[in-house]
Amino acid sequence: MALALEGIKVLDLSRLPPCSLCTMYLADLGAEVLKIEATASAGERAVGYGSEPSPPPGEDGIKIAAYNALNRNKKSLGLNLKSEEGRQIFYKLARNADVLFEGFRPGVAKRLGVDYDTIKNINPRIIYCSLTGYGQDGPYALLPGHDITYIATGGALDLIGEPNGPPIIPLNFVGDSAGGTLHAIIGILAALTAREKTGLGQHVDVSMTDGVVSLLGMLSVWYFQYGDVPQRGKGPLDGKFPNYTVYQTKDGGYVAIGCIEPYFWENLCREMGLEEFIPCPKELGDRTEEIRSAMGKLFLTKPKEEWIEQLIPKNIPIAKVYSTDEVFSDPQVLARNMVLELDHPTLGKVKHPGIPIKFSETPGQVRSFAPLFSQHADEILKELGYTKIEGERLRREGVVG
Numbered sequence: 001m002a003l004a005l006e007g008i009k010v011l012d013l014s015r016l017p018p019c020s021l022c023t024m025y026l027a028d029l030g031a032e033v034l035k036i037e038a039t040a041s042a043g044e045r046a047v048g049y050g051s052e053p054s055p056p057p058g059e060d061g062i063k064i065a066a067y068n069a070l071n072r073n074k075k076s077l078g079l080n081l082k083s084e085e086g087r088q089i090f091y092k093l094a095r096n097a098d099v100l101f102e103g104f105r106p107g108v109a110k111r112l113g114v115d116y117d118t119i120k121n122i123n124p125r126i127i128y129c130s131l132t133g134y135g136q137d138g139p140y141a142l143l144p145g146h147d148i149t150y151i152a153t154g155g156a157l158d159l160i161g162e163p164n165g166p167p168i169i170p171l172n173f174v175g176d177s178a179g180g181t182l183h184a185i186i187g188i189l190a191a192l193t194a195r196e197k198t199g200l201g202q203h204v205d206v207s208m209t210d211g212v213v214s215l216l217g218m219l220s221v222w223y224f225q226y227g228d229v230p231q232r233g234k235g236p237l238d239g240k241f242p243n244y245t246v247y248q249t250k251d252g253g254y255v256a257i258g259c260i261e262p263y264f265w266e267n268l269c270r271e272m273g274l275e276e277f278i279p280c281p282k283e284l285g286d287r288t289e290e291i292r293s294a295m296g297k298l299f300l301t302k303p304k305e306e307w308i309e310q311l312i313p314k315n316i317p318i319a320k321v322y323s324t325d326e327v328f329s330d331p332q333v334l335a336r337n338m339v340l341e342l343d344h345p346t347l348g349k350v351k352h353p354g355i356p357i358k359f360s361e362t363p364g365q366v367r368s369f370a371p372l373f374s375q376h377a378d379e380i381l382k383e384l385g386y387t388k389i390e391g392e393r394l395r396r397e398g399v400v401g
Contacts, residue, residue, distance in 0.1 A: 003030025004362040010099040018176040019103035020070040027073035028364040041398030054373040071370035078374030078401015126201040135207030147175035154212025163233030179211030242292040251303035254321035374401035
């Protein structure tokens, strides 16, 4: 069965997880992704948490690669882009590539000789995607940063947390994954579609901060229209009202309630024996805290499993607040194939997160585990016309890993 992106060749210069996640999605959907990794001779600085290069051969490396879902379905070539011969190998690869993905700080790709202007002269059809914290221009373009600084600048961090407490950091979901990874994928796929019409590639400049700003969505619409500045913990969707919030249960767990529509709230109140709080709480003015307190006391009388069993059949939007281990044993998550059990040749069954986008005709697949470092060097060099002797020389000289 064909895959949606079959035939699309991607050169992946990523070093950090948001970038690797982006190219994982492309690979899952059928793209041929080649990870270009720095050799020891390149002398690159170590990069941060979660950004280790593909592991070297050996038993430990095999296990690390088997579980590294971010690099599944990819090939690996260690290449010293600081050497002239290494750049020439890269240029040969770029001639037949459809997409080049990089996450360097602005200016680094140019110093390495693999910037957009250089590559488009080699291949005018290339879709060249740069994913950075602040974008390729503007006063912050060269500033260092990470997810926390992007969500701070983009306005998301100030909106997460209790109204009288400090902002709460939502891991790296908002800036890295949503602001960065997902917007990069949209940009790449849109550029590939545009190329079908124009025949030309283009530079896709994705800023994680821009992505976060765009995720403000209706909040920004309301601000521009009415001048309302959203405040942490005081909006309809962040816990201000007792109909859309989290309650602790008897066993120390939590349940999430999402009764925005009046009929859902009425169902909840009737089932909890709190009919006096009908209609919807936002119509009750100063009684919000009274309602929250009464509802909170009731939820503390039973464990979360019992509340779920009681309230779900009554057409009430409720869910258990899961820990990670609970997520990957949930029947809905399992039914949607969001946990994959893969057969590894030496390790047996290995679990990976599933592929979130379901296609009726061209479903994504996990075709291979993450590669070991430069595992495909011989194969790639042979395809480029290098002899075995030339390949051995390139390794000795540190051009290829």
